[in-house]
Amino acid sequence: MNIHHLQVLATIAQQGSFSGAALTLEISQAAVSRAIATLEDELGIPLFKRGRFGAKLTPVGERVLHHSQGILELREHIDYEVNLEKGLYGGRLRIASFRSAATHLLPAAIACFRQRFPKVTVTLAELEPLGVEQALQTGQVDVGLVPLPRSEGFKTWEIARDEYVVLLSTAVEPLPEELTWAQLSRHAFVLYNYADCTSAVREHWQQWGQSLQVAYAIKEDSTIVSMVAQGLGAAILPRLAALPIPVNVQVRSLPVTLERIIGAATLAQSPLSPAVQEFLTVLQSQPWARKSDRMF
Amino acid sequence: MNIHHLQVLATIAQQGSFSGAALTLEISQAAVSRAIATLEDELGIPLFKRGRFGAKLTPVGERVLHHSQGILELREHIDYEVNLEKGLYGGRLRIASFRSAATHLLPAAIACFRQRFPKVTVTLAELEPLGVEQALQTGQVDVGLVPLPRSEGFKTWEIARDEYVVLLSTAVEPLPEELTWAQLSRHAFVLYNYADCTSAVREHWQQWGQSLQVAYAIKEDSTIVSMVAQGLGAAILPRLAALPIPVNVQVRSLPVTLERIIGAATLAQSPLSPAVQEFLTVLQSQPWARKSDRMF
């Protein structure tokens, strides 16, 4: 019994004729006819009722088809296992990530991945979110970690949520455990100067009828944290971006929670390599991971 | 991908060496070596770690084996379906049965079987239980219905239980609904003259400390019933054997129930044909069937 013959059987059943199956499988009609004749000879029963209408499965042919489909499915499972294995022997995993994810999330995930797949070469490039997108587009990396959502050219997986927090030096003013909008309105803030974070914060303030005063717009999160530590203002940052927190800086949650979503991204049109697939699995099984594999 | 190669893979895993698998499959060691080499080339991964110790599956080889075993199993399901079909197209089912089962049990079962498998030729021979055994042994029939237990050369399935009852003409004496041993001791009985029924009845009486008086030992159950109807004595018969009951004959259960077990039997060494297998299924799904497929 030959798996290819079973594939022919299944394709005829799907197309409803020998010639249709021949077209689909890109083999000749004669090869189709003979594959089925061979199978019927071997089994000793007719699998199809032939006619000008094409070919229609006999009742026992339908039962044979059912099991044949099981076999074809298991063959795909074997292919999957094999491709997984091949991608994980001498394969590579090129990662790009924005700073806070690279610093606080990826080391543990990469260590875990390396333990499981020691033969895969892992590289990590630290880029801004837009840089991560570019590296994906130019094929320089296989997978990136970025704040979500991204534009249409990417396939994304939600990995973690990062809460926005307020930072203020204790020298300026001691903050209560729970902040009110009134207390926040007394401050001018140091914000990121890149659009995603700023607009998210602006929209949040707006949604809750508050006016946001911005004193500075800074590129680097470590610079923002340093200015706060020097008493130059309060800051609103995602918690991961704020790390490490200086000792004189208080960290408080917002009156109403705002989070940025950190996700993994690949090029939408590219098939995932076995290594990327496994890396995504590892990411999603980290302690800090959101328990969701929802795609944006 | 070739199912035979997967069979070779599974056999090596089982035997622990290429040469062991070659012996089991009755092919040369070279063919085994090349089947695995072909499979490894096709898949692009090593399936075994080879050594002087034989062959040991790689981790991915084990995963491929797992799915391969699934495939081999499904192939057996295909073979089963096909053999079922072949035995049920132009196949035959030769049945032998002792009288009361032939008369009262088999007509409905055969009708049901014929409806499901109209192409199978069904024949029925009515023989005494020992005659049924002989016909099975000489290969003249495929399956027989007999009282159980049978001797060692047969495989049997319990089909129905037939309760022994007392028959007495109303002209002799009216019987209460519930019989006592004392009432039974006043009668001399007409029994079967063949050993199984007689000994079963004797042993039952003995077990309950009663003395059995036998007036006549008759071969045919219809003769026994007729003698009872003529007032020549009481009789103890399995209920099916007593049918049809004349209008002037009372039928009562024994003080303590005694049953004979009716079963289906085939020759122990012969594989069951698909038709016999299906017939056994039909027998066991009849309304009068015991809900058990226990083999003696």
Next chain:
DNA sequence: CCCATCTATTCGCAAACCGAATAGATTAGC
């Protein structure tokens, strides 16, 4: 070093598979 035990490879033959071409069967339309 030699022997035993295992798998790998070569050689030559047989079996299986395939495309192109042709044959055969059935039905629809005129």
Next chain:
DNA sequence: GCTAATCTATTCGGTTTGCGAATAGATGGG
């Protein structure tokens, strides 16, 4: 009734795959 269309079956010749017998290669124990 005849022709054309549409389907599957079969033949022919060439290529590919699979096999046993024989041989080669690798490893470990005494």
